[in-house]
Amino acid sequence: MQLRRFTRIILLSAALLSVADAEERLDYYSPDNVHKFADFLYEQGDYLRAAGEYQRYLFYQNRESDRTHYRIALCYRLGGKSEKAIRTFETFLHRFPDSQLANSAHYQISVSYFLMEQFRQSVNYLDAALSRIADVRYRAASQELIGLSDLMQKQWLEADNIFNGLQESDVAEVRENATLYHNYAMQGTQLPSRSPFLAGILSTIIPGAGRLYTGHIGDALTSLFTVSLTGWQAYDGFRRDGLSSAKGWAFGALSGIFYAGNIYGSAISARVYNRNVEDEFLATLSIKLSY
Amino acid sequence: MNLKRVVFPVLTATLSLFCGFAAIGEESPLFLGSYFFNLGNYDAAITEYKRFLFFHPEAPRAGETYRNIGLAHREQGDWQEAIAAMRAAVQHASNREEKSECQLELAVILIANQHYDLGRLELIKVTMQNPSTPLNRRALFLQAVAFIYQFRWDEAREMLSNYTRDEKLDTLLENAANVPQKSPRFAKVLSAIVPGAGQVYAGKWRHGLNALVLNGVLGYLTVDAVLDRHYLDAVLWGGTVFSRYYRGNIFRAEEAVKRFNLQQSRRASEALLQRLQEVVDSQ
Numbered sequence: 001m002q003l004r005r006f007t008r009i010i011l012l013s014a015a016l017l018s019v020a021d022a023e024e025r026l027d028y029y030s031p032d033n034v035h036k037f038a039d040f041l042y043e044q045g046d047y048l049r050a051a052g053e054y055q056r057y058l059f060y061q062n063r064e065s066d067r068t069h070y071r072i073a074l075c076y077r078l079g080g081k082s083e084k085a086i087r088t089f090e091t092f093l094h095r096f097p098d099s100q101l102a103n104s105a106h107y108q109i110s111v112s113y114f115l116m117e118q119f120r121q122s123v124n125y126l127d128a129a130l131s132r133i134a135d136v137r138y139r140a141a142s143q144e145l146i147g148l149s150d151l152m153q154k155q156w157l158e159a160d161n162i163f164n165g166l167q168e169s170d171v172a173e174v175r176e177n178a179t180l181y182h183n184y185a186m187q188g189t190q191l192p193s194r195s196p197f198l199a200g201i202l203s204t205i206i207p208g209a210g211r212l213y214t215g216h217i218g219d220a221l222t223s224l225f226t227v228s229l230t231g232w233q234a235y236d237g238f239r240r241d242g243l244s245s246a247k248g249w250a251f252g253a254l255s256g257i258f259y260a261g262n263i264y265g266s267a268i269s270a271r272v273y274n275r276n277v278e279d280e281f282l283a284t285l286s287i288k289l290s291y
Numbered sequence: 292m293n294l295k296r297v298v299f300p301v302l303t304a305t306l307s308l309f310c311g312f313a314a315i316g317e318e319s320p321l322f323l324g325s326y327f328f329n330l331g332n333y334d335a336a337i338t339e340y341k342r343f344l345f346f347h348p349e350a351p352r353a354g355e356t357y358r359n360i361g362l363a364h365r366e367q368g369d370w371q372e373a374i375a376a377m378r379a380a381v382q383h384a385s386n387r388e389e390k391s392e393c394q395l396e397l398a399v400i401l402i403a404n405q406h407y408d409l410g411r412l413e414l415i416k417v418t419m420q421n422p423s424t425p426l427n428r429r430a431l432f433l434q435a436v437a438f439i440y441q442f443r444w445d446e447a448r449e450m451l452s453n454y455t456r457d458e459k460l461d462t463l464l465e466n467a468a469n470v471p472q473k474s475p476r477f478a479k480v481l482s483a484i485v486p487g488a489g490q491v492y493a494g495k496w497r498h499g500l501n502a503l504v505l506n507g508v509l510g511y512l513t514v515d516a517v518l519d520r521h522y523l524d525a526v527l528w529g530g531t532v533f534s535r536y537y538r539g540n541i542f543r544a545e546e547a548v549k550r551f552n553l554q555q556s557r558r559a560s561e562a563l564l565q566r567l568q569e570v571v572d573s574q
Contacts, residue, residue: 028320028342037345049338229527236524 031061035068042071047079066092066099074108082112103135104291107142111289119149140166140174141291147181148287154278156188177288184285191277196270203266207259210266214273223262230255321352324359333363354383358393365400373400391422391430398433407437428454432571439563442556444468447563455574460566467559475548482544486537489544493551502540509533 038053073088113122147162166178203210208223237248324339361376384390401410438447482489487502
């Protein structure tokens, strides 16, 4: 009797626990839960981990999903793994050439090149892929990206032409950005510049003058002083002891080196000046990619 | 009777099996996370811990899980993430003891990142919570370590006096407090009188000799020009090249002494930390 009662209690407890267990047990690795977790990681900005979870989802789901493949590639792009993103987007395009996301994938490949500062490559890719981008929004965004790549390469006129055309775009966001970038490109064409040739000529005539021309007053004075001092010492040596003067030859050689360096340095200084002006100008550019 | 003997164990085993499944089912990401952690696959471990937190953000073990994430990040050298996770662990700790443990781990990470004051702040918080004796001792120990890294010997001694009584440690602290420090100002004066002397005073013989030769040659050229009554030459040599090197020699003498002092303090601190390690190992 006692045994029967005990058996009942045990069985009842077991049944209740199994029901409770069935309600509470969570299959963390079911495709749906893996996908939810991946989405959570993506929202949190933990893109590379999210990519891994999307891959896990594909494995468990055992069904091809263009959306998930695209999301994986996007995770790599957003996670800073641009090269891997390009490869994954290319694989995506190979597997799902007719996917609706193909337009975006082409654009994202170009964005990845852009982010890797391979601006020429970004333009080349879009030049080839533009005909395959049917979506109006991505087409406009791609043209905008070509213009931005031109801006980053300091090709102000080419960029200006593109943004001029995009000011009539049907896509409002691209149209607004185009006005901004058009003004920017216009300013770029009017940036001050210095001629390396002229800087070299000026320093040939008066040591340091080329540096003065590029705005480096301190360097200009140093060049003038160094060349003059060593030249003076060479002159002084030759004046005192004639052509056999060791001091004259030593300082003469030194002065010659400084003089040549002053000319070469001035030409380089002009180039550096131009690059700095352009880089400083570009640093003020706030790039907002449409997608 | 025989039936009883058979039925009881079978039923009990069935019951415990159900309970066991429930427990394992709920915590499997944690088990997997620990498994990966022990294998040194910290990235995979973090993923599993995060998975657990995603499904159970307010679970009683959330604090512990955040702590494990912090430790995994620490192992990977991702210090900022480690600090963020450990702060979350402190917030989610289920009791005061666990909170103190997390704060201690946080302090370790902060000290390792040379945020000594922030690390000590966490340790002070721990001691203010009246933790258990082992935790309190660990907090004192870590505070002493932070003070040693900052070359604050007296404070380190005070902390260690509450932690351990070790004669060798006391001697090392005494030595550290009395470590010979050289005067940067005296080095500057020396190099002003004899170029390179300040560097020699700092133990940098080669630099001293270099400064002496360079300044000697340039000084000679200047004086020679004066003696030859080439005053323009003398002004040019003395006023520009020589003065530049002469001032540089004085500046470098001061820097050499500062570096010397820092090196001395570092040596003392390393010796102390090594001894502390030995004390900890022996306990």
